[in-house]
Amino acid sequence: MRFGIVVFPGSNCDYDTLHVLKYVFKQEAFFLWHKDHDLKNADCVILPGGFSYGDYLRSGAIARFSPLMQEVKEFSLSGGIVLGICNGFQVLLELGLLPGAMLRNKNLKFLCQNVHLRIETTDTPFTNKGKPGQVLNIPIAHFDGNYYIDGPGLDKIKKNNQILLRYSSAEGHLTKEDNVNGSLDCIAGLVNENRNVLGMMPHPERASETLLGSRDGHIIFDSIIYYIKNDR
Amino acid sequence: MKVRVLVSFKESVLDPQGQAVKNALLTLGYDFIKDVRQGKVFELELNDISREEIDKVIPEISHKVLSNPIIERFEWEILK
């Protein structure tokens, strides 16, 4: 399987993502330079975490104008699997590939910690290896992860079953305290209508090795690998 | 030529930063404060550009780049 990881100026989880895919999941993984126009035949494109363009202006706002993003857009429109992690999620929102926007965390502070996530649907290329209601332990690290969408938008993503992950307690309950960044409806990750583009704030690449405390990120990567190998 | 663009959250969007400032001011005893909204301001210095072009291009830039229309609105003015 070929994973292309987009490197923007300011990306800082690019190496982490590459490391995990190459050495933990034993996949072909390589960088895609933001100024290029070539996805190098990737089966899956990942927009990694970090501070693209310093997150100046708004998180992810400037990166969306990168030359390569035109290709990524077309790739996604033709059904290609795209995963945006953290800053990558923010870029996807700015790009309009996913609905909604990010506001500053409700406590107005950067938050780096482990959180619990409830899998809301397994009917996607990203969660087919999970069970509905299963709780994952994956860290977050962001300043702007307070998801927002207007009323009609929320109704729509709910109706289409687009919400993939919600912040929850260890037991899978949705509480105000566990919704650490204040996201609307506890949304931590969602897919587009076509279900081939996922944006998620938590970092699965930081939860893929026992040594680092959690292997729950495997669900996401295993699902993608399984989907690309079989379902398509 | 200098242009100022103001970007702020739409009314319907919660503005936690503005709220924090409001609370800080109330705590300091400025009890006449009813509400605070925080936004961004951009001052653009422009080279040789006509008035007509400005009217076309500044709203475009503001909409496409300087603001995120899902949560923000903008206004702009010519400074000099």
Place this chain on the structure above:
Amino acid sequence: MKVRVLVSFKESVLDPQGQAVKNALLTLGYDFIKDVRQGKVFELELNDISREEIDKVIPEISHKVLSNPIIERFEWEILK
């Protein structure tokens, strides 16, 4: 009563955000952009307060709370 306070970096202070916006706009082909400075704007809604009080208290708030006088300057105006 509504008051607007604009806060921006002093001239000689580096403004990385403004620079990033400028570069982005240039890359997008808006080549008439000479410079961009980014700042903050606060819109304060005030309860029963006289014009004289405003003149006294808004500069005070702006200096003490809304801006960091070491690197920033502010200006303000009454909106309505």
Place this chain on the structure above:
Amino acid sequence: MIDDSIIKEHGLTQEEYKRITALIKREPNLTELGIFSLMWSEHCSYKSSKIHLKNYPTSGKNVIQGPGENAGIIDIGNGLAVVFKIESHNHPSFIEPYQGAATGVGGILRDIFTMGARPIATLNSLRFGPLSVPKNKTVMEGVVSGIAGYGNSIGVPTVGGETYFDECYSLNPLVNVFCLGIAKKDKIFYSRAEGIGNPVLYVGSKTGRDGIHGATMASAEFGEDLEQKRPNVQVGDPFKEKLLLEACLEVMEKNLALGIQDMGAAGLTCSTTEMAANSGTGIEIDINLIPQREQGMTPYEIMLSESQERMLIVAQKEKVKQAQSVFAKWDLDAVIIGHVTDTQNLKVKSGDKTVVDLPLRAIINQCPVYNREAKPPAPPAPVIDLNDISFPENYEQAFLQIIKSPGLADKQWIFRQYDHMVQTNTTVLPGADASVLRIKNTNKALAVTLDGNSLYTYVNPRSGGIIAVSEACRNLACVGAKPVGVTNCLNFGNPEKSEIMWQFKEAVHGIAQACKAFQIPVTGGNVSFYNETEGIPIYPTAVLGVVGVIDALDKIMTPEFKAPGDTILLLGENKEELGASEYMNQIHSKKGGPPPEIDLRKEKRVQSLCLKAISKNMIKSAHDLSEGGLAQCLAECCLLGKKRIGCRINLEDKIRTDALLFGETQSRILISLEEDQEDAFKSLAGKRKVPYSIIGKTGGENILIKHLGEKIINIPVQKVYSLWKYSLPGFFKIE
């Protein structure tokens, strides 16, 4: 044109000025004077500290680079080296907490990657005034978010540190930042200007009037709206630095640079002169070629500017184009501003005009060195007589008060603002004795800690120094690491005062003595003098940064209790020592000596036993005893785990109960192990002559402590947890 007041404004004495004129055989012009004032400043020249720092052990078979370069370097095997250093950014952080702290992080990161190392972690040591004062809270909030803002953006995890509060820091907070990087042993770069005729490249941000010292006041020509126009505060641009980091590492990886140095304090002046002096060459630059952010900057301003995110590179002529194209890839300009000469001179031109022409020897090697008078303070630091100290009426209350004091309460409020996981190496997260980072593609890990108790150093500078090193090494032992190298940041008052110089000298001797005992080299550090406001100095604050190596990834230890029913064992002895303790400070409002005694031989035995037990898989947790003593340590072992396990403790020592609970006797480690390991452990401890006592069991919902059969403390873990956890956030609530 240079009169007495200008000399004074530049922080030079009359003698120093005379020395300058003698060395260059003429009067310097204003720019030249500015250059001398920077290079001969305490900060750059170490003129008051040098003769004492000589006492540090700095060599060893694994030392690749000791003090003197941008950072120290230690060989850790596998063809790899660790590069590390600590710096202070105290004054800027007080003036503008966010930017001051942020640029502190930016500066130390450059020190590391300028040597060819990729920074993999930063830590910080922070000292603030009490949080009951709003201003102190503002400073702390700004400093923490500044560190976060810079480190998070550039993607270097902030993995730990320490935070203390004391009155003495109210007007003089301390912000010390440590950075650790990894380099290939055969790809290390130094500050060198080699090869006559080779071009000198300037890379990074444009030069502005940032941080030009009060010295500028010396010139009338600047007009009076000086303050308004030329703030002393630099704004950090972590995005620019991230580009610089990646571009510089790429240029070095491709061997396109010969020498490289960051522009930190003293900017262009320091980088040009040091690079040339290190190589015995000379350097010539043209001021008009320097990228400038503002118009009308004078050579004086350009040479003295401390604009951030800039590097100076010397490259071979034929490789310059290639180097420039790497920088272009990262959207950075790299411009040639001059070349290497054979003159042993610094020549700065402005077009055809020469504005500076100085012998490098005079600037660098002939700075005066002072052996300042050092005398113990009179009267000496206070001493507490335990006979005057009453017992607390309620031990539970005392315990909880200590637990929730900001210095000892949970620091998650701080470190969750830091991305401490990026780069996916952090295997022991902040909160433990030391932070641990695995080294990818090896079976090894690195452990790092910062330590320094300034109250100890205040009541007894020498003991304070010894204990700081010992405790840092003990912290490493608790995670299973052997120390390999030390860096240190010495924050003191005005060295022109004999009692401050005495504190300094004593502390340095203490640190040196302990480092020799542990056989770890000091590879560098930083001295920050003049930490006083209105004549009142801070406590002498020596912060030790120690790096250790763990040889196998499955031998990493953590402090928290792992399961109920395990045996709790205390290594070391309990003594009646309460001087300089957190207990005296919090409960009796007394700060005085004597500090706990320290016997380095005992200390080493305890540490090596702990390491041995870890390597033999005998124990399940290890945590060192420090501030707050045994009670605090036990509580942390209960609270730090996800499971939060209680404990039942029986203490039999016939000493004061308060000393037993809260005394800070050194050379103690609390471990837990399974019952069936007890015998093996006992025999190991016996062989190694380490005293120990089995003091209880893990398990239950409470922290239960008995002394000589009497119940002293019995509190639900959950209650202790809440107080400990929500103490710091409580100071910073937003509605």
